[in-house]
Amino acid sequence: MTAVLSGLRILEFAAIGPVPWCGMVLADLGASVVRVERPGSAAERDTLGAVRRGRTLVELDLKSAEGREAALQLVERADILLEGLRPGVMERLGLGPQECMARNPRLVYGRMTGWGQTGPLAQQAGHDINYIALSGALHAIGTADKPVPPLNLVGDFGGGGAFLAIGVLAAAWQARACGRGQVVDAAMVDGSAVLMAMIFSRMLMGQWTDRRASNALDGGVPWYDTYRTRDGRFVAVGALEPQFYDELVQRLGLAGQLPDRQEAAHWPEIRRRFEEAFGSRTREEWAAHFAASDACVTPVLSLAEAMAHPHMQARGVFMPWDAGRVPAAAPVFDGARPPPTPPSRRCSMAEVLQNWPSVPLPARGPTAS
Template identity: 60%
Template sequence: MSGPLAGVRVLEMEAVGPVPWAGMMLADMGASVIRVARPVAADMGIARDARFELTLRGKTSVTADLKTEAGRNTVLDLAADADVLLEGLRPGVMERLGLGPQACWQRNAALVYGRVTGWGQSGPLAQEVGHDINYLALSGVLHAIGPAEGPPAVPLNLIGDFGAGGMLLLVGVMAALLQARVSGRGQVVDAAMVDGALAMMAPILGRWQAGQWHDRRASNLLDGGAHFYTTYATADGSAVAVGAIEPRFYAALLQGLGLQEEVLPAQHVQTAWPQMRAKFAAIFARHPREHWLRVFEGTEACVTPVLSLAQASRHPHFAARGNFRNVGQVLHPAPAPRFSAPD
């Protein structure tokens, strides 16, 4: 397989969430990924069809019963020839199976041992069960998402599983892999979703301590509190997203809405935000989404349609860039990021 990671060998232990996603990303970048499947897949309580498990793409698979000596030897043999091992079991499980870092390093001292969990390999909660929503709740992320009244909104599992978990795992693994190429020694990468969530919150945490972020929902620049950075319903039941932060973008937004900036409260007067949001909402509700897209086309107002999955897959921009690919009658997102080298 071509790509910047061609020649890198990855061993992926069967898991859900961040591990198979990270394995897919590595395979997309050219790594050779072998997935070690269980004889019986873990019961998630939902039916699964392998055709639609998009994170399996680009991988080969072997089945091994890790409760047997033969299964464990299979994994150790594969680890002996691998550069990276990825696993997402609860802390201590791989060690009890005889497949922990020390056992693998006896076969391959340069192996990078990537581990991702919700709570981390240590700490009072390390052995507790949980899912994306739980890790976001404890780290303060969930509290910041949603309307001002009522409980927080339930976001997709993109933040914890894939941003704070899978992406953190990838960054750590790549850093450790670079170091192993120099030293000949691998190391454990402890990627905890709570750690990743807190790291992602660094800019917000800084603004809060500077007194520039209110610790309540829908009252800040980037959480829907600002009338120029939020979503609005349109007359046809659709919605548009507005991100007009910079002054010239805001001026373009006001012009498209038929408003005169000089007779309105200044953009960043927060006490006026609720009033301005209600004014904007009433204007957007007068016309269907396509009307507003025509109004703002070619301007700097930062107004975009809120598209469904079906609509996004047909958008001209994604068509031009080839963002969606049909593989065996199944729609896949194209590999990202893209790489190019000088001619």
């Protein structure tokens, strides 16, 4: 099967967090990704591991005239550019949208930042936790006592890299039709807010309280939470619908013993009984007990355990990498997962230009709107 993004050329400028993750996703799906790195940046590269897979790597000193000109030669051949520097840095290097799109009018120029290219905070430093704090996402995640950062999944990757990928692919689709590229301003604060669209909507409809651990999906209800087992591990319970809840209660041996779950005043007692029940067996005993049921109970697996789970193995969710395994490409297309992405390989500038031959510029079409 031909890779779904085969033939798409992406020029990625080295950055941290969401940009290399976005480059990995696009490379996994078959795009040809050339990653420009600073000479001697080995320590920076080592932190990325498998996230840096699938690229052709070239080292360029972008502060030199020669390095900038080499980068612009790649710009001329690319469909999409990805960069994740603070606003204004690429312009100071002579590689901003104006310079790049003068060389390649059909270029989609993807920009990834935390706060966005505009706004009062655009030049301020920050990290995932700061961006999701401002969008409201962090406030909604955690215990009743305090917010808990959900790793860097919500800002960096969900609200950042994923929206960068969506944006540049959408703009590339439009560029195919009109022959003109555009700048995509992807901000983690924007994307993490969009991820919360359902929650904001439910709050407007009076179906969500603006208080952690008091709603159906934030651990507020006893039937959507995690519980410690006898061996100190955990199971996850997601029995939201009545039929799933009924099966949960029946399999816990609590049928007819619990108060009405429709009354919030009864939730502490239901939770206490669940805690007591789950604490009576080990995690693996509960996993076996609920294996063939629709009670929506699963073991909470560690990272190492997840790779060995039969379902994950059957679907090929993880692929071999070095001495272990890492997540493979997703999603699945026509019943087939994209083939394992190979490690990146370093190339000379001459080899990169040979692999990316010049593309005639299209006839001037209407400006993208």
